[in-house]
Amino acid sequence: MTDPERPALPMAERLADPAEADAAIPLRLVPSDGLDAALEALPEAQRAWARATDFKGRLGQTCLLPAPDGTLSAVLFGWGDAKARARSRLDLGRAAESLPAGTFALDASAAPGAGTESALAWLIGRLRFTRYKSAKLAPARLIAPAGVDADETHRIADGVALTRALIDTPAEDMGPAEIEAAARALAADHGATVEVIAGDALLEANYPMIHAVGRAAAPGREPRIIALDWGPKDAPAVTLVGKGVAFDTGGLNLKPGASMGLMKKDMGGAAQALGLARIAMASGLKARLRVLIPAVENAVSASSFRPSDVLTSRKGLTVEINNTDAEGRLVLADALARGDEDAPGLMLCFATLTGAARVALGPELPPFYTDDDALAGALAEASAAVRDPIWRMPFWDGYEAQIEPAIADLDNAPSGGMAGSITAALFLRRFVEKAGAFAHFDVYGWTPAARPGRPRGGEAQAIRACWAVLSARYGTGAA
Template sequence: MNPVSLPFVGATNARSKKATPIIAVSKASLSKAIGSFPAPQKKWIKANGYTADSGKILVVPDEKGAISAVLFGTDDAATPLNTGALAAKLPDGCYRLQMQGDLHGAALGIALGAYRFTRYKEHKRSKVEFVLPEGVDKQRLFREAEAAYLARDLINTPAGDMGPDELQSAMRGLATRFKATMRVIKGDDLLKRNFPMIHAVGRASASAPRLLDMKWGRAKDPKVTLVGKGVCFDTGGLNIKPGGSMALMKKDMGGAANVLGLAMMIMAAKLPVRLRVLIPAVENSISGNAFRPGDVLPSRKGITVEIGNTDAEGRLVLGDALTLGDEEKPQLMIDMATLTGAARVALGPDMPPFYTDDEQLAGTLAAASTALHDPLWRMPLWKPYNTMLSSKVADTNHITSGGFAGSVTAALFLQKFVEPATRWVHLDIFGWVPAAKPWCPVGGEAQGIRALYQLVTERFSTA
């Protein structure tokens, strides 16, 4: 994975004394800001037709052609993460933000905007630096950026280099770094240990299916369990995907990548929780022993599951993992998965839905999402839709036969593997940015993990 090097220097750094000011201006304050410049710079700004549109940058030279200042358009309604454009577009040099408002969000935008995926293609190393804004918690900023970088790197890596073996290695690297324990249940041992759905989904691959299980923290602390979908590549199985739908299936382990990023933040901050991370790591492949439409699978929960479509495999592996996580009665269980296209149809790529029956949990998570500019939107676990999952030959089908409420019914299926007493939230993420944003290039993305970290912190930091 990419080493994380944030483009910040401290206020006492020698370079910071000569830092070029970045002046945040709105449309309303632009005239006043222009008035503070000498006449030549005023003419330059007007000649360039600068109107302080949100996120827009104008480099203002002095009489000798050197950079004297940078104007950066802001809008009260826009996300502070728009500062990511500064990391990508400014000439080499050291800069200092002059702005009001959410300085942490602005610094985070710069950190996230500096990300580049460099495993296969060399990128010019940027020499753009920023003075860390006064009052910004450097450690928190680093945790958030490093977690996002980790999730992005894992998702961006093609399946040929990020299969179950490599995902296991990535998790073991975290376990080693933070002195966590880790065990792996692999191949036919999954059947012996009663994880039949994980085994069924992954058995057709040359890379054996496995369940990754990491534990960290003191046993006496509140139990927080994270479950991430780790389908390292999804062909669709015997219900094979068309080529266009298969193109981005390297990202089908995006839930696992995001869970590992969230776990990194929790462990790095040394939150007082007993953390458990469960990742069913598989490839949904095709061979003579692939599971079939119409098969009835047993599950760890004891529920029998009729297979309606082998391209809905993620909920199957999650079902066994959620059952295991639920058995030790955690105070909070979170799962993340790139689960349904229906979620994208409903809310688009930027805003993952989340599901929970816990009203307090929902309120806290929604508030954190808004405050941290980490978009999430609550969707309902609408119980009457359980009838759409009915089966004539098994306890349940895992997918509906119609096209309605696909994300809701997927969440309802997962809920069957979680006891009602458990505080549980499910996130149906996309894990991908299809069009570049100031704080993220096209590619893998961390979604919801900053809001979830805030939720865990608020709920357990004073426990």
């Protein structure tokens, strides 16, 4: 990183101005059950062309219609049937990646309500991580569809862009100091303040577990707690906490190579929190926002913390270390305890925490945990509305005994391997008492294979659903 003090934050492309619509190429959504009507509306030559190219309106199918002079006259984009659309999302992202250069005007008259998601799908489908390799997308632009809040779409797409780029950056260029630099750049963009406590000062400030996990890292990659604050002090308090493990070797319980390959994304929780904060601040959320990121590297050296060590947390609870590869919950515990001291009305925690969550629900359906039924209902409703998948899992009290070892208050890695995502969530809950409502998201933060609107790589998960809840609860000041 050439300037770790002020990196440029990525931004999504912008939708084209509706004033350009008269010169734009029509992009028509065609449901499979509306195929005949769509074809009948075409000139005879174009209708024959669509049939000759076997356009059936299947979801994601594209047909480029030529004008008599050979130029591009219109595009038909298959919208499939209800079953196909229920199994997919962000489908216009396919067109955003594949269409030739030009300005396109979306015609969603045959697919009511598709405009808002399609506009977002277009923008985030065109996001590419270009720090080390240039992108090869044609300069295609989409006119802001009628009825779509273009500014809101841009803010959300920018939040996704930041989250993806932070996760995609390799650990060599995204260590604890660079995570801090990204937070400082975000704060500078929105008039927020940032306070950082790093290295041995963590012990003096009572963040002992953040220090223990990160103390083995090389000079320049010292552990730290990053606190970003924004908004009026008398506004309702909202705290976001994100796991910022820049790279996770597993510590002395060293991961095998196959499990270490994607560990640059172990700071994905921090990336989600910063992406959500970017949306909130740009939108003028009517809240006092605090973002807490414990940023560490779980490295191996003579100073590494060890299995069987007992650590004392910020909250005073002692933790027996039965696996140094269960480090994320340790650093989150200190950060959550700090956030809880302010008794915020709402505290949200994001972390790439357990493989057990992926075994249970796969890579694109993050579980979340909360004891607040009203919050759970709002999150579920928002998830369905904006098609940002999350699934509620239980804080199952029957498993509490599993995180209580013989010689300390808590066990960071219960033996047996069962209910791993639940026991990790129960561990975190022990550090939250004063917050009005609390939810923990066990995200994957990665798209393993390219999907519509989602290139392979780092991914924003749960933040669009969370933003829908935050904006509905507190309101915004954006024009």
